[in-house]
Amino acid sequence: MLLKNSTLLTLYPPSLDQTTDLRIENGVITERGGNLQSGDGEEVHDFTGKYIMPGLPCAHTHMYSSLARGMPPPAEPPKNFPEVLQKIWWRLDRSLDEESIYYSALVGAIEAIRWGTTLLIDHHASPSYIPNSLDVIKRAYEDVGIRGVLCYEVTDRGGMEKRDQGLEENERFIKANRDNPLIRGIVGAHASFTLGNDSLQKCAALAGDCNTGVHIHVAEDVCDINDAKEKYNTDLLSRLDSYGILREGSIFAHCIHLGQDDYPRIRDAGTWMVHNVRSNMNNNVGYAPVLRFGDRAGLGTDGFPADMFEDAKLMFFKMRDADIRPDPATLANFITGGAKIASEIFGMKIGSLEKNAAADLIVLDYEPPTPLTEDNVLFHFLFGMRSSMVNSVMVNGKWVVRDGKVNGVDVESAYKEAAKAAGDLWERMKLEIGNMK
Numbered sequence: 001m002l003l004k005n006s007t008l009l010t011l012y013p014p015s016l017d018q019t020t021d022l023r024i025e026n027g028v029i030t031e032r033g034g035n036l037q038s039g040d041g042e043e044v045h046d047f048t049g050k051y052i053m054p055g056l057p058c059a060h061t062h063m064y065s066s067l068a069r070g071m072p073p074p075a076e077p078p079k080n081f082p083e084v085l086q087k088i089w090w091r092l093d094r095s096l097d098e099e100s101i102y103y104s105a106l107v108g109a110i111e112a113i114r115w116g117t118t119l120l121i122d123h124h125a126s127p128s129y130i131p132n133s134l135d136v137i138k139r140a141y142e143d144v145g146i147r148g149v150l151c152y153e154v155t156d157r158g159g160m161e162k163r164d165q166g167l168e169e170n171e172r173f174i175k176a177n178r179d180n181p182l183i184r185g186i187v188g189a190h191a192s193f194t195l196g197n198d199s200l201q202k203c204a205a206l207a208g209d210c211n212t213g214v215h216i217h218v219a220e221d222v223c224d225i226n227d228a229k230e231k232y233n234t235d236l237l238s239r240l241d242s243y244g245i246l247r248e249g250s251i252f253a254h255c256i257h258l259g260q261d262d263y264p265r266i267r268d269a270g271t272w273m274v275h276n277v278r279s280n281m282n283n284n285v286g287y288a289p290v291l292r293f294g295d296r297a298g299l300g301t302d303g304f305p306a307d308m309f310e311d312a313k314l315m316f317f318k319m320r321d322a323d324i325r326p327d328p329a330t331l332a333n334f335i336t337g338g339a340k341i342a343s344e345i346f347g348m349k350i351g352s353l354e355k356n357a358a359a360d361l362i363v364l365d366y367e368p369p370t371p372l373t374e375d376n377v378l379f380h381f382l383f384g385m386r387s388s389m390v391n392s393v394m395v396n397g398k399w400v401v402r403d404g405k406v407n408g409v410d411v412e413s414a415y416k417e418a419a420k421a422a423g424d425l426w427e428r429m430k431l432e433i434g435n436m437k
């Protein structure tokens with residue numbers, strides 16, 4: 001397939017290349033240049049006046065919370081972060097069944113792909129439906145055609161039997177999808193404060209066995225720091241380090257309350273740090289020292305809808321409000337970080353428009369009212385471009401959205417089914433209240 005006459009744009013490193021063509025073969029960009037000639041029978045798309053940029057990544061999310069939108073609030077509002085988990089998210093995840101897991105992932109993926117997010121690094125929990133739960137999400141991702149990295153959240157909160165089921169689900173899924181072009185697995189773990197020493201050790205051993213990292217929440221709330229100190233008489237990062245969770249390829253979501261010296265230690269270990277600005281503001285858990293993340297940084301939505309145009313803006317304005325003056329490279333590094341994580345996991349270049357990169361890209365209808373140059377491309381992205389300008393989306397060389405239409409699924413009937421599944425889910429959650437402490 002040949003994509004002709006577009007302007008190619010990347011945020012990191014910033015670049016702008018006018019009237020350029022891309023040749024796509026077998027899911028990969030095989031040629032880039034001006035005036036490429038089409039071969040016999042080759043599909044040609046003319047994108048004169050349009051911009052093409054790499055698809056946007058969401059580096060940490062929970063698709064299982066997609067059906068939470070508008071759900072009834074708990075009788076008593078949560079007073080702190082542990083209560084947010086107990087009264088809201090753990091009540092929701094215990095109520096998930098196969099149908100609600102599928103429709104959560106489906107509507108989350110439909111929204112993401114329409115907004116130009118081509119990669120979701122997901123962290124899943126459904127304690128009443130653990131074995132094969134990741135296959136249900138995978139089915140939804142494949143139906144939509146979105147790229148994903150999936151894991152099951154191992155935790156002690158439901159007892160040892162469920163913990164072991166979580167470990168087995170990760171192992172099964174990672175091994176079954178080693179060569180999958182679209183979906184991969186990683187070991188998932190909830191957070192230090194819901195995992196005993198034995199559980200941490202088992203997660204790290206599995207990661208070693210599968211040659212992958214551990215995707216875990218780290219220092220989201222100060223309760224995580226206090227738990228390590230009070231129960232184990234150590235600091236949080238040393239605990240994660242001594243049990244092998246701090247390792248190459250691990251993904252630490254949040255990283256808010258760590259010590260100053262912990263951040264270079266995490267980078268040196270080859271672990272990623274993912275900032276989730278919207279979620280942190282919503283939960284009032286504190287503000288991460290974002291400038292300490294360095295080059296192992298990414299941006300996630302932590303279960304909120306994956307519109308990365310919007311979350312990039314939120315990240316920027318939160319920084320400015322905190323009197324931080326980030327340089328464009330720092331901002332672009334966060335926005336595109338998830339693609340670097342995926343590049344390591346898939347073993348190929350993702351988030352690039354260069355030759356041999358995965359053909360994951362978005363076509364934008366953007367009309368700049370001021371000069372757009374290589375030097376100011378990020379500021380056009382932050383102040384002018386939005387997800388409603390996404391015209392078409394390609395993942396792994398296939399058009400998954402064309403002229404605003406999602407190709408793989410009937411969106412109207414998917415939303416109808418999802419609303420039904422949400423109603424049933426909310427009913428089960430009401431019954432759950434009886435089991436609450």
Ligand SMILES: [Zn+2]
Binds near residue numbers: 060061123217253303
């Ligand atoms: Zn999270």
